[in-house]
Structure formats: structure tokens, C-alpha cells
Amino acid sequence: MKQNNLKVAHIRHLKGDYVHLTLTYDESMEIPKPGQFFMLKTETTLIARPISVHNFFYVLKKGYVEFLFKVVGEGTYDLSKKTKGDTITLWGPIGNHFPVFEDRKTALLVAGGRGIAPLFYLTTTLFEKGYDIYLFYGVKESEELVHLLRLKNLCKKLFITTEDGKKGKKGFITSLFSDSISQYFDTREQPSLFDERSAQSPVCYVCGPDIMIERVCEISLKHDIETYISLEARMACGTGVCLGCTVETAGGRIYHICKEGPIFNAKEFYCL
Ligand SMILES: Cc1cc2nc3c(=O)[nH]c(=O)nc-3n(C[C@H](O)[C@H](O)[C@H](O)COP(=O)(O)OP(=O)(O)OC[C@H]3O[C@@H](n4cnc5c(N)ncnc54)[C@H](O)[C@@H]3O)c2cc1C
Ligand code: FES
Structure with missing residues (x-):
């Protein structure tokens, strides 16, 4: 999957170790849908970190993607240290998305x-x-x-x-x-x-x-x-190659969360 370098438009440190990160989007990239995520590269960790799309919006025809993450370890700490104008390498949007039904309200x-x-x-x-x-x-x-x-x-x-x-x-x-x-x-x-x-x-x-x-x-x-x-799992590749993010359904089917997920119909996992 193609990597992109996006510029930090805004970064805000919230209470509870949360960080709200806004990146200027690249027009050539696919518009993300709710539930999809990106793999964000950090400086000190070899492996990129999966972070969900928190919001996507336009201001004066320019696209912005937002992430909200909690600092829990090295990777998220690195990302939290970025400042306005810095570049972040990432790839995505990855995975499926939450289904939105036109006939439901x-x-x-x-x-x-x-x-x-x-x-x-x-x-x-x-x-x-x-x-x-x-x-x-x-x-x-x-x-x-x-x-x-x-x-x-x-x-x-x-x-x-x-x-x-x-x-x-x-x-x-x-x-x-x-x-x-x-x-x-x-x-x-x-x-x-x-x-x-x-x-x-x-x-x-x-x-x-x-x-x-x-x-x-x-x-x-x-x-x-x-x-x-x-669903979440530790992820290494985000492309279905490393098999690091597999989950088993109630019926014994194996899925890669990064490829077939991260959104699943709950019925597959919880049979009553
Ligand atoms: C599809 C997907 C979307 C995600 N979206 C978000 C998001 O929007 N915001 C956000 O804050 N986090 C999100 N996460 C979790 C985020 O990817 C991890 O918190 C991050 O990778 C931790 O990296 P680190 O280097 O900071 O910490 P590490 O040093 O890698 O880990 C620190 C601690 O967090 C635990 N941990 C790491 N990853 C996970 C995980 N996936 N599930 C449970 N525990 C974990 C580790 O076991 C360890 O105890 C998402 C994960 C997935 C799979
Ligand atoms: S993260 Fe490698 S297969 Fe899903």
C-alpha cells in the first residue's frame, strides 16, 4: 500500500493523556469512511501503529483527517511529540467500515x-x-x-x-x-x-x-x-501479510482484523 506524508495542521493535548491530531489530507488519497484506520509511522518504533479515523472534514475545499489517540507506549508517545508543520508518514485508509443504512433512522x-x-x-x-x-x-x-x-x-x-x-x-x-x-x-x-x-x-x-x-x-x-x-489487535503490517491480527469467530472462522475487519457483525462472534 502506498505511503503518504501528511503535514500536522494542528495538535492538541487533552486531559487523560489523549492527543487530538489533525493532518492536512492529500487530495490523491481515498476519502476515509467511519471505522477505517491508518497505520502511522513513528520515529523510534520499527512498526507503524494503527489509529482509527476520528473525523474527516473540509475547510475551503481542503481536506483534513483527524485522529484521537491515548498515549500508552513508545509509538503513541512519539506521535504526541509532533508539532504543527511536522510530517507524519502513514498509509491507508485501511479495512472495512461501519455500514450505514439508508432505510434506518x-x-x-x-x-x-x-x-x-x-x-x-x-x-x-x-x-x-x-x-x-x-x-x-x-x-x-x-x-x-x-x-x-x-x-x-x-x-x-x-x-x-x-x-x-x-x-x-x-x-x-x-x-x-x-x-x-x-x-x-x-x-x-x-x-x-x-x-x-x-x-x-x-x-x-x-x-x-x-x-x-x-x-x-x-x-x-x-x-x-x-x-x-x-475489533482491535496488535498489528504489524496492516495489510493481511503478517497474520498478527487474526481473530476466530464463534463458528471457527479465522479473520485478519486489518483485512476483513476491523468492523464485524456481532452475530459472528457472539451466538446466544
Ligand atoms: C484498528 C485499530 C484502530 C485503533 N484506533 C485507535 C485510536 O483511534 N485511538 C487510540 O488511542 N488507539 C487506537 N488503537 C490502539 C493503538 O493502535 C495502540 O494503543 C498503539 O498501537 C499502542 O502503541 P504504542 O507504541 O504507544 O504502545 P505499545 O508500547 O505498543 O503498547 C503499550 C501498551 O498498550 C497495549 N496495546 C497496544 N496495542 C494494543 C491494542 N491494539 N489493543 C489493546 N492493547 C494494546 C500493549 O499491550 C501495552 O500494554 C487502535 C488499534 C487498532 C488495531
Ligand atoms: S496486521 Fe499483519 S495481518 Fe493484520
Whole structure:
């Protein structure tokens, strides 16, 4: 896959070791779709790092791609040290993308921690398509929450949980998701969750830690909600060659997350 050198247009250091990186896009490159990712090269690590597209937009006909990443090791630390005008070598967009259905109008998004990175781009895309968006967004510490104001404007409802209890509801997002969905579907006790239009065929999109994805899928699939998950693995090549990112489905099929993913229908992994 062709490598490109993109210039840093903007870099912002957020709380909770998060970095918001904006690169000036190259017109010759394919426009990324929500759920796709790029491999970003760093100076000190031999292997590039996979980072999801956080947003893509135009200003005065110039394209910009945004990434949101948490500094967790050498590679992300290197990227965080870039400054405006520096060049970053990357390749992509890689992988498949979240399916967006023209005939649906309701989306349930569940983001855990840095899982908000790809789901933010999905949120802006679904908003433009006229979807009612119900976003369940959970983090450990309240300072990790990003873009709350923008998300509030884009979503019909925004549900927040923090483990430190300083913002939103104290606890796990899986509990809030479970309570909200179960109450609505089992007893209809909470009609305020969906209006009539929204209650028809919602699609669920999930990104976050594996355990969170598993719990959310248990609930969504139990209620027959079509669910798409974004999976992660350590990646070396990002092109399907090194076999480093394989996952096995419930039916024993082997996929490369970088090639056949990172987005999968949850039914393939979680059979109830
Ligand atoms: C398709 C895809 C999209 C991603 N998108 C984003 C994103 O948008 N924002 C973001 O912050 N991160 C994202 N990640 C994770 C990101 O790639 C890793 O955090 C990064 O590669 C770590 O590199 P490092 O050199 O800083 O840390 P390393 O020194 O390589 O690792 C530091 C620690 O993080 C753990 N780690 C590294 N990679 C992963 C992983 N993939 N899953 C779980 N644990 C890991 C390691 O086990 C280690 O404990 C994505 C991963 C994939 C596969
Ligand atoms: S990262 Fe090498 S096969 Fe997926």
C-alpha cells in the first residue's frame, strides 16, 4: 500500500493523556469512511501503529483527517511529540467500515474509553444522514471524556458514565446500556428512551474494550438489535501479510482484523 506524508495542521493535548491530531489530507488519497484506520509511522518504533479515523472534514475545499489517540507506549508517545508543520508518514485508509443504512433512522452507539475515536466520525456521518443517535459513552475517569458539547448537539440522547462518578452516572456504561435497553424492550417502562420513529429497527455500533463489547452484544443481540463491533489487535503490517491480527469467530472462522475487519457483525462472534 502506498505511503503518504501528511503535514500536522494542528495538535492538541487533552486531559487523560489523549492527543487530538489533525493532518492536512492529500487530495490523491481515498476519502476515509467511519471505522477505517491508518497505520502511522513513528520515529523510534520499527512498526507503524494503527489509529482509527476520528473525523474527516473540509475547510475551503481542503481536506483534513483527524485522529484521537491515548498515549500508552513508545509509538503513541512519539506521535504526541509532533508539532504543527511536522510530517507524519502513514498509509491507508485501511479495512472495512461501519455500514450505514439508508432505510434506518436510529443508531445506538456504545463507546468505552478511546472507543469514542472511530464512533465520533460515525456520529457526524449518521447525523448528516438524519439519524436519531443515542450515544452511550463510558470512561474510567471523567477527565477522559472528549467533545461533550459537540456530541450533545449531534445526539438525540447522550448517556455518560464515569467510574470516578465525577460526571454522568457513576459506574459502567454496560450497566446503563443494559438497564435502558432492557427496561424499554422488556417492559416499555422507559418510553422516553425512544420515540415512535426511533424504536423501529435500531442499529447498534460498539467500540471499546473487549469485555465491554461482549457485554453490550449480549444485551443488544438478546433484543434482536443488529450490532456491529470494531475489533482491535496488535498489528504489524496492516495489510493481511503478517497474520498478527487474526481473530476466530464463534463458528471457527479465522479473520485478519486489518483485512476483513476491523468492523464485524456481532452475530459472528457472539451466538446466544
Ligand atoms: C484498528 C485499530 C484502530 C485503533 N484506533 C485507535 C485510536 O483511534 N485511538 C487510540 O488511542 N488507539 C487506537 N488503537 C490502539 C493503538 O493502535 C495502540 O494503543 C498503539 O498501537 C499502542 O502503541 P504504542 O507504541 O504507544 O504502545 P505499545 O508500547 O505498543 O503498547 C503499550 C501498551 O498498550 C497495549 N496495546 C497496544 N496495542 C494494543 C491494542 N491494539 N489493543 C489493546 N492493547 C494494546 C500493549 O499491550 C501495552 O500494554 C487502535 C488499534 C487498532 C488495531
Ligand atoms: S496486521 Fe499483519 S495481518 Fe493484520
